[in-house]
């Protein structure tokens with residue numbers, strides 16, 4: 093997958109994109125990430141990317157011209173590129189949207205700064221994405237969240253594809269509790285079933301714990317989760333006990 097990111101602070105990305113799993117995906121060629129300095133598309137001596145808001149008010153607004161020029165150069169006019177604007181006003185990013193984005197060939201992510209975008213910039217976006225109901229100082233961290241969550245779903249990035257299939261949100265549920273060695277630590281024991289070697293029992297325990305945990309922590313997710321009638325009854329019981 094190719095990802096282009098447009099930002100006025102390109103230096104923010106180096107450590108996140110070069111380390112660990114994403115770094116390896118870039119080195120191996122599964123991911124091609126390019127960071128672009130928006131100031132390269134300005135046309136004045138001060139490389140200005142912001143201006144005062146018409147109508148007054150606090151703060152500055154991102155000028156449309158540099159963003160339009162950058163997109164003219166970077167994004168494909170046809171269907172090959174998906175232009176994503178990161179903004180608190182966008183569609184909330186969840187695992188379903190992450191999965192949809194991971195199927196794209198080419199993402200172009202535009203990071204806002206100041207008080208946000210001149211509204212005309214939105215006309216160039218295929219999608220506006222929010223990473224949560226809070227306001228960041230700029231879109232760079234949000235872009236990194238999008239890149240990280242999308243990249244790990246690409247074939248060959250995690251190395252063991254089933255971990256992305258089994259984890260929280262992938263089946264509409266939170267993940268079951270996980271343990272590693274030692275089997276007993278600080279007076280706390282790993283559940284016996286996980287040491288049993290009985291794969292069917294382990295799978296049944298994990299499924300039940302996944303439903304229990306979702307019912308306790310995020311009952312809102314259960315509505316869309318695929319559950320049998322008895323599993324739904326089990327979830328209802330947990331919710332009643334939790335209330």
Ligand code: SAM
Nearest residue numbers: 178179180204207208222223227228230231234
């Ligand atoms: N005044 C804008 C508003 O009320 O919608 C917020 C501007 S914010 C200070 C500057 C930039 O940070 C935004 O243009 C956006 O790119 C980014 N940003 C802030 N919060 C975000 C969030 N929750 N998700 C995605 N991007 C965010």
